[in-house]
Amino acid sequence: KQVLMNDFVLDQYGQKMSKSLGNVVDPKEVIAKYGADVTRFYLLWEIAPWDKLKFNWENVESVSRTFNILWNAYKFVTLYMSLDKFDVNTPLSEVKKSLRDEDKWILSRINTLTKETEDNFDTLDLHLIPRKLKEFILEDLSRWYIRLVRERMWLEGDDREKISAYVTSLYVFKRLTKLLAPISPFISEEIYKNFIEEPSIHLSNWDKHDTSLIDSELEANMSIIRTIIEGTLHARQKAGIKLRWPMSKAIVETQDKNVIKAVNTLSEIIKKQINVKEIVLGEVVQELEILPNHKSLGPKFKGDAKKVVELLKTHNPCIIKSGLEKEGFFDLDGFKISPEDVNFNYLLPKGYELSEFENGRIYLYTEITEELKSEAIAREVIRRIQEMRKQADLNVEEYIHSYVQSSFEKELKQHQDYIKRETRSKTLLFSKDNTFIEKEWDIDGDKFLIGIKKLN
Incomplete structure (x- = not known):
């Protein structure tokens, strides 16, 4: 048997704890504030066991937030499972044909994580396990997978896409709690026993990684498109959209073959996450602009400097740039121009916003048609109705009647079914009803009077 013990615990500045310095941290105080699970996880996560640990309250808080995020993800999934009376004994094999790319990806990620955890236990690199678990909980599970499947869980009836999302989530949480159990036993037990009718997770067998579910190429492709999506969201932010x-x-x-493959394979996820109708692999031709460098031209050409500046306006910037690159100079009607005499700038065509990502660029076309505007207005109204549902303290499953009074009745009627589905509205009216709870909203400068009433 092997036993691995922690080295000394110091204060955050690396000083030995002592009563005389007033820097002693009582473990009971940490447990009382954050719980044993968080404390155990933090002690293993912060530093390798053979190194001295500099205790840091802020990092304990960071771990605590991770546990809250895990719990919220678990509560989100189980809420909709319970509403649909989902059978937790449904095997993964039953929904394999209905799995979408995001399902296959998270199944691959949890099995990759399981394999890495097994390897880390074998090599006694125990501190690497909570670090990988924390990253998985935050980046893979909460910020990505739950985000991708949220709308599928809102679907009505026994939709196969919804059921496959449930089964996948159940598989992931069962695996995740097994990985977490040796470090944080209490939250693992709580989540596991809600899914599995067994005496305890700590009496169950270890679930070894399933090689058949690991798809390294899919994991790599998903990482690539996440950078593309982040870049596009940055472009939206710059454009104020x-x-x-x-x-x-x-x-x-x-020009990167891996990026091209990722975009072709996972284009539907990209479109949905950046909210565009079409994703295209291609180029956007930018206009080349030439700008005179007066600090260089003035001393060089003196009285002829103004004439050189005017000549630059009459020549093709592309030809000048090409000449400078090939010869190191360009003959501008008898004036010898050097690279330091000019600056070049690329101008985006009207209606585009540019953002760069690793190994590429993304151009967002920002012109808004009437059709796109009507859909946007519908989405804005949906958000307000959902907010009013929360303010009215309605349960997720409860249906309502709703109305919207505005100058956009025509546009909203085009998306009437979509609004009703997203807000669980049995009826959607376009005139005021005094029996409804109502609120006036300002949406981009336009007034909307919205009312809701709980369905009896």
């Missing part, structure tokens, strides 16, 4: 507003297209410009 909210994510709720749909755009017609985004163009990915790259």
Whole structure:
């Protein structure tokens, strides 16, 4: 048997704890504030066991937030499972044909994580396990997978896409709690026993990684498109366009074969996450602009400097740039121009916003058609109705009647079914009803009077 013990615990500045210095941290105080699970996880996560640990309250808080995020993800999934009376004994094999790319990806990630955890236990690199678990909980499970499947869990009835999301989530949480159990036993037990009718997770067998579910190429592709999505969201931010507003297209410009493969394979996820109708692999031709460098031209050409500046305006910037690159100079009607005499700038065509990502660029086309605007308005209204549902303290499953009074009745009627589905509205009216709870909203300068009433 092997036993691995922690080295000394110091204060955050690396000093030995002592009563005389007033820097002693009582473990009971940490447990009382954050619980044993968080404390155990932190002690293993912060530093390798053979190194001295500099205790840091802020890092304990960071671990605590991770546990809250894990719990919220678990509560989100189980809420909809319970509403649909989902059978937790449904095997993964039953829904394999219905799995979507995001399901296959998270199944691959949890099995990759399981394999890495097994290897780390064998090599006694125990501190690496909670670090990988923390990253998985935050980046893979909460910020990505739950985000991708949220709308599937809102679907009505026994939709196969919804059931496959449930089964996948159940598989992931069962595996995750097994990985977490040796470090944080209490939250693992709580989550596991809600899914599995067994005496205790700590009496169950270890679930070894399933090689058949590991898809390294899919994991790599998903990592690539996440950088593309982040880049596009940055472009939206620069253009001042909210994510709720749909755009017609985004163009990915790259020479990287892996990026091209990822975009072709996972284009549907990209479109949905950046809210565009079309994702295109291609180029956007930018206009080349030439700018005189007066600090160089003045001393060099003296009285002729103004004449050189005017001549630059009459020549093709592309030809000048090409000449400078090939010869190191360009003959501008008898004036010898050097690279330091000019600056070049690329101008985006009207209606585009540019953002760069690793190994490429993405161009977001920002022109908004009437059709896109009507859909955007519908999304804005949905958000307000959902907010009013929360303010009215309605349960997720409860249906309502709703009305919207505005100058956009025509546009909203085009998306009437979509609004009703997303807000669980049995009826959607377009005139005021005094029996409804109502509120006036300002949406981008336009007034909307919205009312809701709980269905009896």
